[in-house]
Amino acid sequence: MILIVSFEDNEHVEQVRQFFTVDSIVLDTSWFPASLGLEARFNGGAEHFRLTTPGGQRVELANIGAVWFRRARPLGLHSDLVDNTARLFAWSEANEALLGLWYSLGCFWMNRPTADEISQRKVHQLQVARGVGLTIPETLITNVPAAALEFIHQHGLGKVVRKAFRNIAEAPRTTLLVQESDLMLIDAVKYAPVIFQRYVPATLDLRVTVVENEIFAAAIRSEPEHQTDYRLGLASASVFPYDLPCDIATKLLNLMEKLDLNYGAIDLRVTPEGEHVFLEVNPAGEYLFISRRTGQPIAAAIAASLQRHDQAAR
Numbered sequence: 001m002i003l004i005v006s007f008e009d010n011e012h013v014e015q016v017r018q019f020f021t022v023d024s025i026v027l028d029t030s031w032f033p034a035s036l037g038l039e040a041r042f043n044g045g046a047e048h049f050r051l052t053t054p055g056g057q058r059v060e061l062a063n064i065g066a067v068w069f070r071r072a073r074p075l076g077l078h079s080d081l082v083d084n085t086a087r088l089f090a091w092s093e094a095n096e097a098l099l100g101l102w103y104s105l106g107c108f109w110m111n112r113p114t115a116d117e118i119s120q121r122k123v124h125q126l127q128v129a130r131g132v133g134l135t136i137p138e139t140l141i142t143n144v145p146a147a148a149l150e151f152i153h154q155h156g157l158g159k160v161v162r163k164a165f166r167n168i169a170e171a172p173r174t175t176l177l178v179q180e181s182d183l184m185l186i187d188a189v190k191y192a193p194v195i196f197q198r199y200v201p202a203t204l205d206l207r208v209t210v211v212e213n214e215i216f217a218a219a220i221r222s223e224p225e226h227q228t229d230y231r232l233g234l235a236s237a238s239v240f241p242y243d244l245p246c247d248i249a250t251k252l253l254n255l256m257e258k259l260d261l262n263y264g265a266i267d268l269r270v271t272p273e274g275e276h277v278f279l280e281v282n283p284a285g286e287y288l289f290i291s292r293r294t295g296q297p298i299a300a301a302i303a304a305s306l307q308r309h310d311q312a313a314r
Contacts, residue, residue, distance in 0.1 A: 001063045002306050005029060005102075006070040012288055012299075013070065019303035022310055025059060027051065030073035033094040040101060049101060061101070065313030066108045066306040069116060071284050108309035110262040110302070116283045119259040122165055122195060125281055132254040134278040138198040145189045148196060152178055152186075155198050161228060163195045175229040200277045202269035205230045206242060209287050210256050210264050211301040217244040218290045219270075239293035248276045255281065263302065 002024040006013050010026075017024055032038065037052035049061035075094050081087045102113050111119075119125055123141060130136050140151040152160050157180055164173035177199060205220040219242035226233025244252075248268075255278075256264055265285020269277045287298045 002066050002310050003064045004068045005072050007073055012286060015299040016303045019300050020307060022307055028073055030076040032075055032098055034076045034078045038097060061105060064107055065310030068110050068306055069113055107313055110306060111283050115260040119261055119283050128258050129255055129278045132251050132258060134251050135275060136278050137200050140196045141193055143190055143193040145186050148189045149186050151196050159199050161197050161199050174232060177228055200269045201271060203272055204270040206268040206270060207290050208252060208266040209298050210252060212262050212305050214301050215244060215249055216296040216298050217242040218294050234289060241294050
């Protein structure tokens with residue numbers, strides 16, 4: 001059986017599930033511990049792990065041959081816990097138990113929670129990308145206003161972008177060029193670190209989706225007003241398959257191996273000189289906006305990978 005740790009009505013998940021010919025189940029971590037039951041038993045030389053869904057379905061984890069870990073939701077505590085200390089304790093205990101259960105599963109993961117957690121950290125992934133020979137932009141990550149100002153002056157106004165580590169729904173942030181008006185707010189850097197990078201002029205943005213050893217590369221040609229952040233102009237952008245140079249493909253596979261990722265969505269830029277510059281890798285990045293525009297069978301590839309490992313575990 002294939003276990004999908006995500007949430008119901010997730011279009012990316014449903015696109016993959018339609019290709020399965022084996023049983024699968026979606027578990028939402030927001031059900032735990034309020035309505036998802038967990039049992040981990042150790043009796044003598046035996047061990048037995050079970051999850052019970054809100055609907056009463058029992059999932060024997062010994063039968064799981066592959067796990068797709070995609071955007072797990074925060075834990076959901078019982079509503080009758082109103083005391084802050086009690087809620088904090090309950091969350092801590094539930095988190096410890098669930099993580100222990102995940103770490104105990106020796107089957108194939110796409111991706112392991114630990115790999116997801118580590119690889120999405122921008123400092124680490126930039127370091128690893130450079131280590132495998134990929135070109136990265138000159139970067140400063142800082143909460144020191146003077147250091148930020150020095151970096152901006154070094155490269156010049158309009159030649160540095162600022163970006164967030166993570167784009168949260170409550171405070172969405174796009175990638176923007178640093179302008180004169182931003183210098184008036186430079187002291188705000190002390191409140192939270194900011195990623196500053198030398199702006200990389202590009203003829204194309206690339207979205208490279210990697211599923212184990214399969215690479216699906218797509219190019220995004222944006223309108224001029226969306227050259228800094230292609231996400232804002234996807235509706236008018238041209239999106240098409242891209243032939244990735246062999247050396248870049250090899251380096252990206254090396255990156256995935258170093259980060260212990262079996263799935264990742266990688267963003268690069270192609271400069272006017274033809275250089276490929278690595279920006280970031282998202283271990284749970286979306287793929288439908290690419291596959292629907294290019295026809296690339298990414299969902300089928302994910303399903304085939306999970307199913308292949310599930311069958312091998314039997």
